[in-house]
Amino acid sequence: MKLYSAPISPFAARVRLSIYRKGLDIDIVPPPTGGLKSDAYLALNPMGQLPTLVLDSGEALPESATILEYLEDIYPTPSLRPRDPFDLARARLFLRLPDFNLRPAIFTLRDMRDPAKRDEAIIKLALADLSKGLSYLESYLSGNVWAVGDQPSIADCALVPVLTIVSWMASFFEQPTLMRPYRKLDTYWQTAQADAINAKVIAEQLSAMPKAE
Ligand SMILES: N[C@@H](CCC(=O)N[C@@H](CS)C(=O)NCC(=O)O)C(=O)O
CATH class of the missing domain: 3.40.30.10 (Glutaredoxin)
Incomplete structure (x- = not known):
């Protein structure tokens, strides 16, 4: 494949x-x-x-x-699907929430990186939308090391890469505290970066991102 x-x-x-x-x-x-x-x-x-x-x-x-x-x-093993049906539903939620609630703002901000297209009002709205999207993630996070339950799951596969982008955007647009109001999310992100497999993917993403001035 x-x-x-x-x-x-x-x-x-x-x-x-x-x-x-x-x-x-x-x-x-x-x-x-x-x-x-x-x-x-x-x-x-x-x-x-x-x-x-x-x-x-x-x-x-x-x-x-x-x-x-x-x-x-x-490839059912090792499984990235939580066994409990409710946990599995929650894990699947983390595949959908970023699509609807983070992707539009991320794509807007991506285009706003170009100084020729930069519009402060649009940036402000997109950052507010991003923050709202983060608040939805906060609502459903387990508060443990992994997004759902006590094992890595498809929820973490979805969350870690999008948080890499969000944190990069936060630094590019000088919003170092963007994630801070969301305690579980902020802690999740700090912890997630210490996992070797997450770190490999985060490094791959960061290696391809333009450097903030
Ligand atoms: N819902 C799709 C979204 C995929 C998506 O937006 N991919 C972006 C790259 S991050 C892309 O290919 N953009 C090019 C385009 O849409 O023309 C998925 O989950 O795979």
């Missing part, structure tokens, strides 16, 4: 975290020549997005959450 991925993408990084934690033998490759909107890539993923998992049969799967669940189904 092959995963189309880019180091910085929090959605591709979700899947890399699962691959590393489960010790899977899956090739991790960049998008083909011509990029995400090339005919070759659109044939695999009509949305032209990362990540895409290509099976040995040639079939291709888009969407990080779908890929994570597929990997759990075909």
